[in-house]
Amino acid sequence: MILEPYDIEVGAATFAPYTFLKCLDCEEWRAAYVQPSRRPADGRYGQNPNRLGRYYQFQVIIQPYINKIQEIYLDSLKNLGIEPVMHDVRFVEDDWESPTLGAWGLGWEVWLDGMEVTQFTYFQQIGGIELSKPAIEITYGLERIAMFLQNKNNVFDLKWNDFFKYGDIHKDDEFQFSKYSFEYSDGKNLFELFNAFEAESKKLLSFKLKELVKPAYEYCLKCSHAFNLLDARGLISVSERMNFILRVRTLAEGCAKLYTGYYDKSEIKK
Amino acid sequence: MLEIGSGELPYDEVRKIPVELKNILQNFFENEAMLSGKPAIEIFATPRRTVVFIKELPLKSPDRELEIVGPPVGISYHGSLPAPPLVQFMKKNGISDHNKIYVVHQKKGAYVACKKTIKGSPIKKLLTDNIPNIVKRTPFKKTMFWLNRETRFPRPVLWILSIFDGKTAPFDFGDVKASNLTRIKYGLSYKMKQVKISSSKDYFDVLSSNGIILRNADRKKFIENKLETLSKKINADIPEYDGDFIDEITGLTETPYALLCEFDKKFLSVPKELLSVVMRKHQRFFPLSSDGGLLPFFIAVADVNPVPALKDSLENNIKSGYSKVLTARLSDAEFFFKEDVKKRPSYFAEETKNILFYEGLGSYFDKTARIKKLGIFIAEKLKFSSGILNNFKKAYGLLKFDLATHAVFEFPEMQGVMGRIYAKAAKENSVVSLAIEEHYYPVSKGKKRLLPSNDLSALCALSDKLDSVFSFAMLKKLPTGESDPFYLRRAMIGIIEIILEKKYRFNISEIFDFYFNGFFKERNLNTAELKKILMNFADARFKNFLISSGYKSDEIMSVLSVEMSGNYYVSFLKIDFLSKFKLHEEIFELAQIFKRINNITYKYADIVNFDKDRLTAIEEIKLISIFKPAKKNSISLLEKSDFTAVMNEMYKLVRPVNDFFDNVMVLTEEEALKNSRIGLLNGILNFLKNFCDFSILDL
Secondary structure: OEEOOOOOOOOOHHHOHHHHOHHHHOOOEEEEEEEEEEOHHHOOOOOOOOOOOEEEEEEEEEEOOOOOHHHHHHHHHHHHOOOHHHOOEEEEEOOEEEOOOOEEEEEEEEEEOOEEEEEEEEEEEEOOEEEEEEEEEEEEEHHHHHHHHHOOOOHHHOEOOOOOEHHHHHHHHHHHHHHHHHHHOOHHHHHHHHHHHHHHHHHHHHOOOHHHHHHHHHHHHHHHHHHHHHHHOOOOOHHHHHHHHHHHHHHHHHHHHHHOOHHHHHHHHO | OEEEEEOOOOHHHHHHHHHHHHHHHHHHHHHHOOOOOOOOEEEEEOOOEEEEEEOOOOOEOOOEEEEEEEEEHHHOEEOOEEOHHHHHHHHHOOOOOHHHOEEEEEOOEEEEEEEEEEOOOEHHHHHHHHHHHHHHHOOOOOOEEOOOOOOEEOOOEEEEEEEEOOEEOOOEEOOEEOEOEEEEEOOOOOOEEEEEOOOHHHHHHHHHHOOOOOOHHHHHHHHHHHHHHHHHHOOOEOOOOOHHHHHHHHHOOOOEEEEEEEOOHHHHHOOHHHHHHHHHHHOOOEEEEEOOEEEEEEEEEEEOOOOHHHHHHHHHHHHHHHHHHHHHHHHHHHHHHHHHOOOOHHHHHHHHHHOEEEOOOEEHHHHHHHHHHHHHHHHHHOOOOHHHHHHHHHHHHHOOHHHHOHHHHHOHHHOOHHHHHHHHHOOOOHHHHHHHHHOOOOEEEOOEEEOOOOHHHHHHHHHHHHHHHHHHHHOOOOOOOOOOOOOHHHHHHHHHHHHHHHOOOOOHHHHHHHHHHHOOHHHOOOHHHHHHHHHHHHHHHHHHHHHHOOOOHHHHHHHHOOOOOOOHHHHHHHHHHHHHHOOOHHHHHHHHHHHHHHHHHHHHOOOOOOOHHHOOOHHHHHHHHHHHHHHHHHHHHHHOOOHHHHHHHHHOOHHHHHHHHHHOOOOOOOHHHHHHHHHHHHHHHHHHHOOOOHHHOOO
């Protein structure tokens, strides 16, 4: 199933409920979507040829496991115009972990002639809950792959189509959001936003109603983005960092528990 | 022959699997299959396959006779006939004739028993029944599940080939059925094709004809040869050639293919250490050098097996890809370096105020303030020259500045190294610059163990490490289990290595007192308790270090048990002396009198004075007249650590002590006399303890 991007700021496609919540079902789920992803701290004012504060991931999420998935992945490269036999394609150990989502898995970075083009993960745990059926997540770095195909050294030189370049569309975005994230964002407001989003999510979770888990999760995502903005602005010290991560994770884990019926079960136990 | 095909394994697993799996299999054949001989087991691993090959195995495990113990004799018989418990027992074990039952005597009493023959079972069945379990028991570093939680391996298992005596030996492992098929990538396909295997020879032929080098050692050799040939081509050397790095590459390839590639020489203006780390750590390329300087070339090892027709274009693709990726990385490194050298080290040192060392322990800036005071105190203890002290006063504030630089932020493993480079670029003197790098020593580089090269570096290293160990001990964060998240064990071992190598004489306990008199006073710590914990921690590291250097536990403990202040260099000298002279007559006799005294006085350890006037027996007078000068003479000898002479002084006591015991009754009725005798003996015992607790020595 091809889905449209999720419409809230996320740091990676994993954060979209199409992955985070859906994989907790542990049923049949095979979806793909492009996800614009924001990492304010990676912004470089549009000056660095490889680093972006906002970029595109192509996310493939498959549950349960299929045995031939690595070959299917290589087929997908071939379909993109990268003939695997003509390159050094490597699956290099990379165990993925998202402390804010309480999620982790084992897998690889896929290297194409030394360039990391995909993250390939077998999720073992999401939202602090061990999956009964692991999900496979394949995250393609679209800019990297496009640079490889178009033989460009600078992301902004990528041809978007015959008329526009990537830079025509996004260079100014990069500049403006770097300005904002590193120089003009207001710490006080952002802390307040973080607290407000957290409070709203907590409140929604406190009803323990399954029909509120998605709104609760959206506020968890907003919290996470506020945290990323604070982090980019250098307003979170090393010691506070872990604390903020834990606060977001508590929300994410709360959502995962509510979603998977953890509270129903504990009611029955009582 | 067993081949477990899987998704690409981490290189560390590839390296370890052969050893671990071999042990488990050997154990299985010995203890579960009960084979009399040890079969020769060969194990190979590549990222894609784990292979077990056993050339010869019996078809059947041997028959065995087992003794089965039944109920107690007391309840087993009515007269001479079997009672119900015994009847049951015989029935269960298929015995009809009760004359085959006999009696065994065990700790709890007498029991009936019988012999039972366990028929050997076919090895093929034993293996197919047990392989899933054997795989489960293999201590991989980290495993995952892909289907259900029961089936685990480091990466998903994709196929299993299992052949016994020419035929498939079937079993299931998760979703995979073992068969006689392997998988190989053939020439123009990137897909793994199934290939039927009929014999081990067939298997090895198929693999090697497709460029797969199964054996880790052969693959390593192959890579090393290629590295040599390619580097010779341009008369280059491979700097910091290190086995671990080659092992890593070996674990990442099954069809290694080395390529000589180039990068833009404009990057050579970046320090070679930084270039090397980008190449090695981040891209796993081998940098190349000539006459100590880097060349704009590198060697990369791909994992391909090209068909001849496509070889050139494949090589070109890979080379240009590698160069491009490296260029992007080096551009970053160059940018960070150029940004960093725009500012002075002192600017970054100021910035370390914003970098937290640890919650509750302040910033790195705070840490350097503690290092300063500690260093000056230690320098005084060690009577360092004013030259060293002056350099230390320049160095301490620069030890951590590079943590605030871009380069170290991006490449944390470059801490210390970048500090040295930047300090030197800012015209800091070379000893001070070097101390910035070396205060992180000892470190292992390849097979070499690097220690601080001079007293200034050693002083910086000791002060930094002692601060870490003391402050984390205060937070009760000393490691207890396996893990060592704050590297405190490593720091303590480093301290001990430096002390021993540099022959430094000072007491850790004295440094401890100084430290907690000066810092963290407001916390009202129970320093007595803390010191005990810390000294135990330090002693344990010292002991382990010496044991790994070949000293015996009894030698170490005889000294450590009486050395409370952590003067590790002197302790080491004593231990070293004991290890060489332990079997000499003198030591043996000293141990005898030590024990003789201890046996009498251990109940009265607090009586240490004696009234000389009460001790009038001739043996007593003799003993005192020898003890006093021996004790006096030993003081300076101990200070000089002249242990041969100390031993000789102590040895003078052997005869008088023995004469004393042979003729004098210590525990007399008369309390004051008894106490004087005990006081004298304890005085002697404590004197001997200046050397060691002789009673602990294993003689």
